Amino acid sequence: MDLSLGLAPTKNKSSNEEQGAFPRHSPAQRLRLEEIFQTIKYPTNKQKSEIAEELGLQPKQVNWWFTYKRGLVKNATQKEVNAAFRAEIQMLLEEKREMERQNRVSCQACRDSRLKQLRLENELLKEKVSWIEHVEVDLKIQTHSMYRDIVNNAIAFGAERWLMELRRIGERCGSAALEYMHFYDNGVITLPEGRRCVMKLAHQVLKEFSKNLTMSSKSDLPQYIADTDDSGVRFSIPKNRNLFLSNDPFIVIVASSVSLPLPSHTVFDFLRDPARRFEWDKFCDGNPWHEIAHISTGTHPNHYVSIIQPLVSPPKDGVKIIQECFIDPLGSYVVYSPLNTQELNMAINGHDLSNVSLIIPSGFLISEDSKSLSKDSKSRGSLLTVAFQMHMPAPLITNFESAADASNALMTTVVQSIKHALLSGSELK
Known part of the structure; x- marks a missing residue:
């Protein structure tokens, strides 16, 4: 485009000026x-x-x-x-x-x-893959008659059990790795890092609970191991190896198993419900509890970690309970531990609590009772294992018989309360 705005000079200058052109x-x-x-x-x-x-x-x-x-x-x-x-x-x-x-x-x-x-691809692979199961069992350890069928039928140690356990761990790791809050999650935990710390703390509780169930005769005080046939309660008093975290030198572990004529999922739903906790936990003083935090640990809505506290007059600086629940076709568990509110708040805010001051895990294991299954029954019964842990100072352990009586009384009360809550008014009682 020509950038000039006038006209080239001409001899007829007067004419250009009259027309106003340059x-x-x-x-x-x-x-x-x-x-x-x-x-x-x-x-x-x-x-x-x-x-x-x-x-x-x-x-x-x-x-x-x-x-x-x-x-x-x-x-x-x-x-x-x-x-x-x-x-x-x-x-x-x-x-x-x-x-x-x-x-x-x-x-x-x-x-x-x-x-x-x-x-479809999985079904095709089943024609090409063979499972080889090899389980070594110590014959010196006699399986309790209540669980003998579960062990002998490979439910406890079979390939299906290991695959489900791998799936549980995989889903748990996947949930912990999320950088956003799962849609099942709710409550006071709003940060992904806080969720990971609380999940790690719950896993620590679960590991300690599993250790408690292995009441080996190779304990520090083998004379303090009892397995009373008439009461069905077993307890042990090992030494506390974490004295730098707790001043109590001894731990009392008490466990018992009972058969219930109810489906395992019914027992599981009852025991995980904080609103009905007071029906079996005497420390609730007859008051219902409720969730203040809920963290999903898998794809199933009943795989989660929760923090619960009393519904009425919750403690500001006292003790809350961290609880983990899990269920699959082969069994379920509800494991919990009271924790100091200050330390729990630190975990909620994303601080690692690898050396938490005190973990006292207790809980329930629930599995199907194969003996209760008949061809005409619509549902199986269930086997319930209850295990509690208590830290006790040395003066209270000096009398072995008194500790045994107290442990037996506690377990009997809890088991009877669970039976009454589940079977009261039921024809299966």
């Missing part, structure tokens, strides 16, 4: 004007006069040229900006279409189709 700039004039424009975009009146005198132009011609040149530059810049905006909008639209396409691909129907395909 002579067209010569190539040399335009080149010089372009050079000046690179350094001066808005010349003053004095600069315009100097430029006009240098190029043999009128000041009005110079003013007009600079005004028009600035307009061209502005329009060109605006076109570039508009083009950039259009390109960005187009890119956003393409991203939106791609997200919509991916959503359509990952819709529920497509996921179901993919799941069916995976199941």
